[in-house]
Amino acid sequence: MMSADPWSRMTRAWAxxxxxxxxxxxxxxxxxxxxxxxxxxxxxxxxxxxxxxxVRLTFAIQRDIHEVHALLAEAASGVRGYRLTxxxxxxxxxxxxxxxxxxxxxxxxxxARDPEIRRRLARVDGLxxxxxxxxxxxxxxxxxxxxxxxxxxAVTRALIANKTVLDALRAExxxxxxxxxxxxxxxxxxxDAERRRTWTLTAVMAGxxxxxxxxxxxxxxxxxxxxxxxxxQDAERLEQGEPLSLADEAQDEIGRxxxxxxxxxxxLRSREAALREGEERYRRVIEGVRDYGIFALDLDGxxxxxxxxxxxxxxxxxxxxLGKHFSTFYPAEARDETPARLLEAAxxxxxxxxxxxxxxxxxxxxxxxxxxxxxxxxxxxxxxxSKVTRDVTERRRAEEALGHARAEAERASRAKxxxxxxxxxxxxTPLTAILGFNQLLGMDGETLTDDHRHAVDQIAKAGGHxxxxxxxxxxxxxxxxGGHALALEALDPTPLLADxxxxxxxxAHAAGVEVRIENDTKVDVMGDRRAMVQILLNLxxxxxxxxxxxxxxxxxxxxxxxxxxxxxxxxxxGVPAExxxxxxxxxxxxxxxxxxxxxxxxxxLALSRGLAQAQGGDVAYRPRDDRQGAVFAxxxxxxxxxxxxx
Amino acid sequence: MKIAPDxxxxxxxxxxxxxxxxxxxxxxxxxxxxxGFQQIATFLDARDALSDFAARPPDLVLLDLxxxxxxxxxxxxxxxxxxxxxxxxxxxxxxxxxxxxxRLRALSLGANDVLLKPYDxxxxxxxxxxxxxxxxxxxxxxxL
Numbered sequence: 001m002m003s004a005d006p007w008s009r010m011t012r013a014w015a016x017x018x019x020x021x022x023x024x025x026x027x028x029x030x031x032x033x034x035x036x037x038x039x040x041x042x043x044x045x046x047x048x049x050x051x052x053x054x055v056r057l058t059f060a061i062q063r064d065i066h067e068v069h070a071l072l073a074e075a076a077s078g079v080r081g082y083r084l085t086x087x088x089x090x091x092x093x094x095x096x097x098x099x100x101x102x103x104x105x106x107x108x109x110x111x112a113r114d115p116e117i118r119r120r121l122a123r124v125d126g127l128x129x130x131x132x133x134x135x136x137x138x139x140x141x142x143x144x145x146x147x148x149x150x151x152x153x154a155v156t157r158a159l160i161a162n163k164t165v166l167d168a169l170r171a172e173x174x175x176x177x178x179x180x181x182x183x184x185x186x187x188x189x190x191x192d193a194e195r196r197r198t199w200t201l202t203a204v205m206a207g208x209x210x211x212x213x214x215x216x217x218x219x220x221x222x223x224x225x226x227x228x229x230x231x232x233q234d235a236e237r238l239e240q241g242e243p244l245s246l247a248d249e250a251q252d253e254i255g256r257x258x259x260x261x262x263x264x265x266x267x268l269r270s271r272e273a274a275l276r277e278g279e280e281r282y283r284r285v286i287e288g289v290r291d292y293g294i295f296a297l298d299l300d301g302x303x304x305x306x307x308x309x310x311x312x313x314x315x316x317x318x319x320x321x322l323g324k325h326f327s328t329f330y331p332a333e334a335r336d337e338t339p340a341r342l343l344e345a346a347x348x349x350x351x352x353x354x355x356x357x358x359x360x361x362x363x364x365x366x367x368x369x370x371x372x373x374x375x376x377x378x379x380x381x382x383x384x385x386s387k388v389t390r391d392v393t394e395r396r397r398a399e400e401a402l403g404h405a406r407a408e409a410e411r412a413s414r415a416k417x418x419x420x421x422x423x424x425x426x427x428x429t430p431l432t433a434i435l436g437f438n439q440l441l442g443m444d445g446e447t448l449t450d451d452h453r454h455a456v457d458q459i460a461k462a463g464g465h466x467x468x469x470x471x472x473x474x475x476x477x478x479x480x481x482g483g484h485a486l487a488l489e490a491l492d493p494t495p496l497l498a499d500x501x502x503x504x505x506x507x508a509h510a511a512g513v514e515v516r517i518e519n520d521t522k523v524d525v526m527g528d529r530r531a532m533v534q535i536l537l538n539l540x541x542x543x544x545x546x547x548x549x550x551x552x553x554x555x556x557x558x559x560x561x562x563x564x565x566x567x568x569x570x571x572x573x574g575v576p577a578e579x580x581x582x583x584x585x586x587x588x589x590x591x592x593x594x595x596x597x598x599x600x601x602x603x604x605l606a607l608s609r610g611l612a613q614a615q616g617g618d619v620a621y622r623p624r625d626d627r628q629g630a631v632f633a634x635x636x637x638x639x640x641x642x643x644x645x646x
Numbered sequence: 647m648k649i650a651p652d653x654x655x656x657x658x659x660x661x662x663x664x665x666x667x668x669x670x671x672x673x674x675x676x677x678x679x680x681x682g683f684q685q686i687a688t689f690l691d692a693r694d695a696l697s698d699f700a701a702r703p704p705d706l707v708l709l710d711l712x713x714x715x716x717x718x719x720x721x722x723x724x725x726x727x728x729x730x731x732x733x734x735x736x737x738x739x740x741x742x743x744x745x746x747x748x749r750l751r752a753l754s755l756g757a758n759d760v761l762l763k764p765y766d767x768x769x770x771x772x773x774x775x776x777x778x779x780x781x782x783x784x785x786x787x788x789x790l
Binding site for chain 2: 417420421422424425426427428429431432433434435436437439440443463467471474
């Protein structure tokens with residue numbers, strides 16, 4: 001913003017000047033004025049001294065002119081006296097004048113400056129020479145001391161000539177003296193003028209110095225002090241968060257500082273705005289939360305903020321609760337102790353969580369989960385607490401219901417388990433004696449008749465069958481009671497099938513049956529090892545039992561989309577179509593003895609299926625595709641990790 | 647049917663059998679007598695068994711678990727309390743309770759072995775013989 005106005009341009013230039021030069025100017029300005037004043041005074045003093053010297057010189061010249069005049073007059077009267085008396089003593093003034101005149105005249109010549117004086121002095125010089133010559137003639141003329149010494153015509157002429165010269169000389173000297181008087185007056189006037197000028201100059205200098213000081217002070221004030229004060233005000237406004245307008249455009253340090261302040265102010269205000277916006281957003285979020293009561297407490301535990309969730313959960317509006325102590329939320333019996341304890345814990349540990357009954361505005365109670373957090377400022381000084389309250393009544397009810405249900409289930413499970421123990425005991429105990437004594441009888445085999453031996457064998461066989469049945473019944477009951485603890489794991493079927501083949505080997509051998517295992521799969525199954533062995537033994541045992549002696553039982557693995565099937569194939573008659581749906585019904589032996597002559601409990605397949613289902617699988621039947629025979633398959637889910645390293 | 651070699655020493659062992667079923671006690675007694683064991687004390691009542699155990703410590707105990715009054719577990723604990731730390735006094739539990747829980751509980755309370763009823767007599771005798779043989783060897787080593 002350049003202005004054409006020279007004054008404002010100057011002001012601008014002054015403002016733009018750096019603080020260093022500014023300071024220099026402010027100090028130098030009065031100093032310069034002072035120095036020039038001293039110089040002027042010095043010059044003026046010199047002029048005055050010169051004028052006074054001239055006055056003194058004038059006095060000296062006057063004195064010398066007067067002396068010349070006096071010497072000549074005395075010399076003339078001395079010569080006259082000599083002429084009259086003839087006594088040489090009268091010649092003494094003449095001789096003295098002859099000696100002194102040249103030096104005095106010489107001094108006059110050197111001292112005189114005034115052209116008129118010098119002109120007259122030249123003339124006086126000539127006249128003095130004439131006079132001295134005249135006097136010398138007179139002194140030398142004969143007849144001194146006689147009457148003719150004066151009256152002789154030559155002397156008279158000489159005297160007259162001398163008188164003429166002396167008159168001319170006197171006239172010159174008087175003119176010179178007049179001139180010198182005039183010069184003296186002039187010079188004295190000039191000296192007086194010089195003195196007056198010096199005094200005036202001093203006064204003017206003092207004035208100018210004062211003004212210069214004032215100007216410097218003004219410059220200092222406008223250029224620095226006022227602007228620093230304005231800066232101070234800016235800083236004050238900054239402190240109070242008021243906006244600053246860009247007032248100082250000068251390029252010096254103060255101007256830059258002022259602009260920095262403005263920048264800082266802008267920055268501060270934008271940050272403050274961002275902060276306020278963030279705070280506002282937080283406040284809205286917190287206030288808007290409906291599922292949690294979020295509020296703040298002061299150091300003493302009085303409520304200072306309140307959100308929608310708190311109002312919804314507790315029933316008080318913000319107006320009603322602000323300023324009240326938070327123990328209001330506690331039931332009467334806990335009001336004295338719990339709030340204080342929680343605040344103390346939050347103060348100590350920074351955070352405390354609690355669950356318990358709290359009171360609503362309407363007096364109703366609810367189960368609350370509460371977290372109290374200590375709020376601290378940057379100096380780690382405790383400023384209050386935040387409290388987050390959740391109404392967990394529903395969850396608490398569900399937990400209680402769940403707890404009851406679990407206890408009930410556990411009790412039922414225990415009862416079932418006790419029942420199974422007792423059943424097992426009650427069924428097995430009598431069998432102990434029956435089978436034991438039968439075995440004792442058998443041990444004494446040599447004393448038995450064939451009929452008795454046959455009876456003992458029958459008892460042992462039926463007893464064994466009964467025992468198997470009891471085991472299977474108990475197993476089924478146990479599965480139904482959920483008492484079978486299955487440990488599901490990823491299992492490689494190959495070694496497991498080898499184990500099963502070893503276990504079934506005695507039965508297979510007895511029937512002359514070959515057990516073949518075909519496994520091309522690469523996948524593990526998820527199952528319980530013991531349960532799988534039990535199921536496969538049952539299936540293999542059935543296959544051997546129902547297949548022809550000397551035949552083959554084939555175990556093969558098939559992978560389907562979501563299952564692994566372990567199929568056990570026999571070469572027996574298969575299951576009549578109309579009976580297939582009754583295969584897995586407990587105790588339904590499908591008239592097996594009638595059509596196959598094979599003994600059994602009718603529980604094996606039901607048990608196997610139960611065990612398989614407990615592992616997330618199944619046992620299924622299908623007739624053989626190619627020829628006569630049955631296929632029972634144990635289906636199990638594949639291991640989610642594919643082929644393991646078991 | 648001789649199931650164990652007659653080594654002279656073991657047949658003299660004193661066996662204490664407890665069961666609430668008279669028939670079972672009788673079966674055990676006959677089976678052991680048949681093998682040549684002479685000292686077989688059988689008890690229907692747990693208290694009687696306990697006082698006999700305290701008075702004359704046996705070489706082997708055959709113990710039923712489910713009995714009215716004092717049950718077998720408590721009796722097992724009592725026997726173990728009366729057994730010296732320095733002695734090996736085998737207790738073979740015979741139980742009709744086929745649950746895993748019953749077996750584990752008996753073993754954890756100090757039973758040396760568990761047989762499920764109905765048991766094979768040969769197995770009962772063989773296991774008993776093993777326990778008695780272990781006791782004999784133990785006592786030989788510890789100079790009891």
